[in-house]
Amino acid sequence: MILRIVKWVCVIAFALVLQSTIVRKVAVFGVEPDLTIVALFLLALKHGVLQGLYVGFVVGLTQDLYSPSILGQLALAKTLIGFFVGLFNEKVMRTDPVMKAVLLLLAFVLHDAVFLTAQVVKTAESAAIIPTRLAMDTLPRAAYSLVVVLLVYIGSLVMKPAGRR
């Protein structure tokens, strides 16, 4: 149990560090993958709703504190996607890779939708930016993140000994 917690804390912390350091250097046409969402997605999928939403809340709050976003904005967005993805927990529901990919895209959309809504409410910006930003920013970011996940997944398959695949 403790080892599992330590493992996931390390994964999330590593994702946060990568997100704030290396990820900017691999941006393609200004689009960056979001490794924190990917890590949270994997955790929620594996361990369920409760872990997903609490970890999402803590990760989001950490990002809120260390980034120029409004306090609570990312905490709310990540709490909700942690909860949402946790509903499709592997222990409860068997999901195939395509379903997982769709879920990841949906998680991105949900995350950014909540984030942008909070921004619109808080800053009195026009709500029209939400669909535009979702189409122009979120979907490419989600696609890029999906590619990264696929590459990592393929890499892990290649690295894994043949007997254990």
Next chain:
Amino acid sequence: MQWILQFIIGHRNGSSLMLTVVLSLWMLSADETAQAGVSRALMLYVFYPVQYAVDISTRARNIFAENKRLRRELARMSTRAAALEEMARQNHRLRKLLGLNDRFSHELVPAHVVVREPSGHLRSVVIDVGRNNGLLPYMPVVGTDGVVGKLIQVLPHLSLVQLLKDPASRTSVIIRRNRTVGILETEDGENFFVKCRTHIEVAPGDTVITSGLGGVYPKGMRVGTIEKIGDDADPLFKRAFVEPFEDFSRIEEVFVLRLSPQWASFREALDSLELEE
């Protein structure tokens, strides 16, 4: 109260979601001042302690790494310091040797001792200069403090030095104060003595120098001081025991005086006579 707890436990997913969403919304809805206060409080009481703990562990790891690096550095510096110390000593010795140039008008060939006799009875050493450096047998060898010995065998790059310690060695010396001439001898390689007639006044502390009569060493080279006076088997003589200036157990650098023995010309003449016959 109990039913509230039971409800929360029974619906922990929903209540957890409620709690975190309410907290997030509360933070979102707060004004900027309140948000700054919450941020500060969270940073101060939650994130900084975590960061501090991480920093401490990182620092501890760094300290271990630094400790390892410093140990390596210390070992390197110790080796270097030892080498520098050795160089300083060598420098001192060489400076002393250079001082010999002022005392002797003969050309001095510097040499390092490369082979010593492994036995405790050091009678000869091998030096790293030889015939290619213009050396010949019977050239005198001196150290920083006094006479060391003479060359007895010369190879192209090496030479064998017979030390004064060799019982087979005989050196003509003179006691500087009273100009008494004698032969410096040793029977065991440790105790050096000069045989003098009993009526001659010799005292401990007198300096013994080469007499220049043996044909090998030039006159006036420092040999040692008289340490004590003892009896000889022959009642007409006494023994003046000499403490050599040179410490034979620690010789490392020496100088060879490029000086052929005085009888070299006689030997050449004798050799030519033998050839004619």
